[in-house]
Amino acid sequence: MPEYHNDGADALPASKSQRKRDMDALQDIxxxxxxxxxxxxxxxxxxxxxxxxxxxxxxxTANGAKRRxxxxxxxxxxxxDPEPIEQQLAALRGDSSAHxxxxxxxxxxxxxxxxDDSHVQQLINDFPQLDVQQLRTMVRNARKEREESKPPKANRQLFQLLKELIPEQGKPANSGDEQDNTQDE
Known part of the structure; x- marks a missing residue:
């Protein structure tokens, strides 16, 4: 079954060179x-x-076998479909503006x-499955680190918790809606 590229008014079969470029692009991915x-x-x-x-x-480990x-x-x-894979790779590289x-x-x-503690309560309301005690402990530790100018270990842990909780656009959501969370900024 020939591939068709519709660059002009008439649909022409893809040239051998174009098919090769397409295959090389897939191999690069x-x-x-x-x-x-x-x-x-x-x-x-x-x-x-x-x-x-x-x-x-x-x-x-063998080079020839790797090539094959x-x-x-x-x-x-x-x-x-390579598009979702390319998007995930771009996100991993940091190329994605959505990411x-x-x-x-x-x-x-x-x-x-x-x-502010009011935002802690808002997050708890938006994500009822959240472990409230864990969140409050992380926030308290992050505040203490900031006051004492210590390395941000609890800050990083809090960020990781948020990363698991708030879904990235185009990825399966745990619960809640990212758009609702951005309205009060």
Whole structure:
């Protein structure tokens, strides 16, 4: 079945060179995936066959075998939509503006929590599944660190808690809505 690229008025079959560029682009995405640790690969919702091929690639030591496995990964990539994978890779690299906005949102929440108890109560109301005692302890420790000019260990823990709690745009939500949380800024 020939691929068609509609660059002009008439739909022409893709040239051999264009198909090769497309396959190389998919193989490049596969190469980027091979550089990720196994734990991150497992979190990415990849096709099972692709995930196994990527994990196998990481076990291979011979250069020729690595090259063949990379070609196989590129072949598997032809059958899946690469767009979600590219978005996740961009987010991991920090290229994604949506990911950056989400990180800024988390940072604002952390600052508000440390500054004022009313925001702690608002977060508890927005996310009822939250462990209230753990949150209050983290906030109290973060405030104490700030007052004593200590390293921000509790601040980091609070950020990680928020990261698990507030979903990133386009990722499955635990509960709540990110848009509701940004309205009072």
């Amino acid at each position: 596969g190469r980027a995936l091979t550089e990720l640790p196994a734990a991150k690969l497992k979190k990415m919702n990849l096709d099972d066959g692709l995930l196994v091929a990527l994990l196998d690639f990481q076990k291979i 496995q990379l070609q196989y990964i590129g072949k598997l990539m032809r059958d899946i 950056t906005r989400w990180l800024h949102l988390l940072e604002r929440w952390r600052e508000r929590l440390v500054e």
